[in-house]
Amino acid sequence: MGRPADPARRERTLARAADYVLANGLAGLSLRPLAAALDTSPRMLLYDFGSKQELVAAVLAEARRRGAARVAEDLLPGTATPQERLRGIWAWISAPERAPYVRLFFEVHADAVAHPENYPELRDVVTEWFGTLGATFRDLADGPADTVTPTMVMALVRGLLLDLAVTGDRERADRAVDRFAALLASGAPVTSPSAESGTASAPR
Amino acid sequence: MGRPADPARRERTLARAADYVLANGLAGLSLRPLAAALDTSPRMLLYDFGSKQELVAAVLAEARRRGAARVAEDLLPGTATPQERLRGIWAWISAPERAPYVRLFFEVHADAVAHPENYPELRDVVTEWFGTLGATFRDLADGPADTVTPTMVMALVRGLLLDLAVTGDRERADRAVDRFAALLASGAPVTSPSAESGTASAPR
DNA sequence: TCGTTGTTGAAACAGTCGTACCATAAACTC
DNA sequence: GAGTTTATGGTACGACTGTTTCAACAACGA
Numbered sequence: 001m002g003r004p005a006d007p008a009r010r011e012r013t014l015a016r017a018a019d020y021v022l023a024n025g026l027a028g029l030s031l032r033p034l035a036a037a038l039d040t041s042p043r044m045l046l047y048d049f050g051s052k053q054e055l056v057a058a059v060l061a062e063a064r065r066r067g068a069a070r071v072a073e074d075l076l077p078g079t080a081t082p083q084e085r086l087r088g089i090w091a092w093i094s095a096p097e098r099a100p101y102v103r104l105f106f107e108v109h110a111d112a113v114a115h116p117e118n119y120p121e122l123r124d125v126v127t128e129w130f131g132t133l134g135a136t137f138r139d140l141a142d143g144p145a146d147t148v149t150p151t152m153v154m155a156l157v158r159g160l161l162l163d164l165a166v167t168g169d170r171e172r173a174d175r176a177v178d179r180f181a182a183l184l185a186s187g188a189p190v191t192s193p194s195a196e197s198g199t200a201s202a203p204r
Numbered sequence: 205m206g207r208p209a210d211p212a213r214r215e216r217t218l219a220r221a222a223d224y225v226l227a228n229g230l231a232g233l234s235l236r237p238l239a240a241a242l243d244t245s246p247r248m249l250l251y252d253f254g255s256k257q258e259l260v261a262a263v264l265a266e267a268r269r270r271g272a273a274r275v276a277e278d279l280l281p282g283t284a285t286p287q288e289r290l291r292g293i294w295a296w297i298s299a300p301e302r303a304p305y306v307r308l309f310f311e312v313h314a315d316a317v318a319h320p321e322n323y324p325e326l327r328d329v330v331t332e333w334f335g336t337l338g339a340t341f342r343d344l345a346d347g348p349a350d351t352v353t354p355t356m357v358m359a360l361v362r363g364l365l366l367d368l369a370v371t372g373d374r375e376r377a378d379r380a381v382d383r384f385a386a387l388l389a390s391g392a393p394v395t396s397p398s399a400e401s402g403t404a405s406a407p408r
Numbered sequence: 409t410c411g412t413t414g415t416t417g418a419a420a421c422a423g424t425c426g427t428a429c430c431a432t433a434a435a436c437t438c
Numbered sequence: 439g440a441g442t443t444t445a446t447g448g449t450a451c452g453a454c455t456g457t458t459t460c461a462a463c464a465a466c467g468a
Binding site: 025027102103106107109110111112113114116119122123126147148149151152154155156157158159160162163165166167168172173175176179180183184186 | 229231306307310311313314315316317318320323326327330331351352353355356358359360361362363364366367369370371372376377379380383384387388390
């Protein structure tokens with residue numbers, strides 16, 4: 001009995017809130033301007049999400065969901081050589097349409113470096129990519145459980161994204177990707193499948 | 205006539221403020237807690253720096269100055285092979301003592317991605333590193349004015365720093381550096397000294 | 409001692425923040 | 439209609455923000 005709940009309203013608000021955060025960033029986010037932009041009230045935001053912290057968590061989850069969906073539909077076709085696949089990944093992730101996600105990514109990670117306790121799930125996000133990238137670069141990998149190749153590729157792409165976002169020098173970034181792709185192509189096909197445990201300064 | 209000015213006070217405050225920001229981050233920085241930690245008052249901070257914005261700018265400049273000094277004295281000895289130099293750079297920058305600087309670096313860059321207008325000097329900071337890294341990897345570079353090699357190395361190191369800072373998985377990061385170093389060693393010594401202008405998807 | 413310049417404390421200002429409280433309206437069952 | 443649950447609006451609270459204002463004190467030259 002009583003008025004029926006309307007969970008769709010929360011979903012609509014969440015979707016628009018994610019748009020807003022992707023457009024305006026997390027840093028200065030505050031309830032009143034957000035509510036105004038969403039044609040609602042701070043009162044309703046708290047009613048639907050409980051607290052600002054939970055709202056932010058929901059927005060980040062939504063953004064991650066969208067990103068994953070785009071990856072699934074845009075990036076899956078694994079074509080041709082590893083170099084071409086790398087260039088495809090780079091072209092996709094560095095496209096202007098992805099810029100809001102990239103911006104939010106760096107914002108979240110920068111805060112996570114300072115306050116890791118607030119982002120207990122970020123570690124898993126990293127390891128999730130191992131599956132995707134590991135599959136993409138299977139022929140370069142050191143066995144199916146190789147995490148080093150995905151780590152290296154991810155690091156280069158993220159570092160270049162940061163460079164590109166700050167300097168805007170796309171040509172230099174694109175050339176660095178090409179150079180790295182060439183290195184991958186000519187590179188040594190990995191030394192030992194099961195590495196002897198050793199110090200960090202010993203080559204593998 | 206009149207009481208003589210004491211510029212040393214501002215310098216002392218600045219040094220301690222830089223310590224504080226390196227320890228506590230830029231994100232939630234506010235004058236009252238900062239002043240309390242520095243045994244001074246918000247009044248004096250504004251008296252010495254004019255505004256919070258100028259204070260932050262001065263602190264960032266100070267942090268950059270310190271970082272550059274450490275680079276100059278710790279990192280200059282260019283020894284042995286490029287791979288060993290790369291590992292040296294990585295060991296230095298990823299050491300726990302550098303963690304506060306790395307954290308601040310990502311904090312600033314994340315904010316700079318969102319609000320580039322506040323950081324007009326960051327572009328130059330990037331290009332300054334070309335000199336250092338370009339010299340370090342001269343034997344791998346495509347001519348003395350090559351920016352692609354430094355860009356690639358910088359991207360990998362920064363990407364790995366972000367990974368390391370978030371996941372804490374040092375062994376995986378170290379191995380990725382080793383793998384990259386091996387790639388550099390076996391890599392093609394660059395195709396063309398003066399590249400034909402072309403699209404981003406054309407190999408170089 | 410006086411005027412002058414630099415330094416400092418205390419308090420207040422105007423604003424924003426997240427959130428809680430209280431009332432009321434809307435939609436449903438009986 | 440009453441009873442009950444969900445959805446809102448309005449408002450105010452307490453804590454915080456960067457900054458300003460007013461006053462006083464400190465150190466110097468004359």
